[in-house]
Amino acid sequence: MTQRLQRGMRLVVASHNLGKVREIHDLVAPYGLSVVSAAELDLPEPEETGTTFRANAELKALAAATRTGLPALSDDSGIEVEILNGAPGIYSARWAGPAKDFKLAMQWVADEVRERGGWVPPGPRANFTAVLCLAWPNGISEAFEGKVYGHLVWPPRGSRGFGYDPMFVAEGETLTFGEMEPAAKHAISHRARAFAKFVAQCLEPARG
16 A cells, blocks of 8 residues: 655655746645755755656655655656657757757757658657656655647747747647646646556645
8 A cells, every 4th residue: 555645744846947846846736745955955866877757766765765864755757759759858958958048948859850841830740758656765656647638830839838838839729838827737637647647656744
């Protein structure tokens, strides 16, 4: 049986990405957990040597949990573009370079799609994938995956969100993730879908 997080427990969000930390903090807030990020604890960023989102999420969560003695929740996520054979995928952050310049990363994606003749209406098919992993100091971990499908647009639209959000439109929507209000994005995002599975398995019910 999965070990559950109890209200009042301290949880490390094993990420140095402020956008991810903010989203996870907002999602966790109703469950009475005390959240601290890996950056706030000055934890080193482990090298992401996994070949899947799940593997990278697990190594980040386990590194934070064993180092702090606290339960840790990590996220590994990225965008997969059909015409690019799933790229950038697990390398989504690396396409942004050492400076984490996602304007550069989005331009790179757009150029790669253009080289393949992919900019035809409504836009190349793509999906965001997120894997959340909860790890405990004893080495036990469990992972939860969420996906949202849609298409890309160019040029990017909107200044909300982070990463590739301004160039992604989810199925059934007209706004990019970069244009959506945070609550609207949370309702349908890949991270929210993974989080719903995590909540069902690992959290005590939220109080109204």
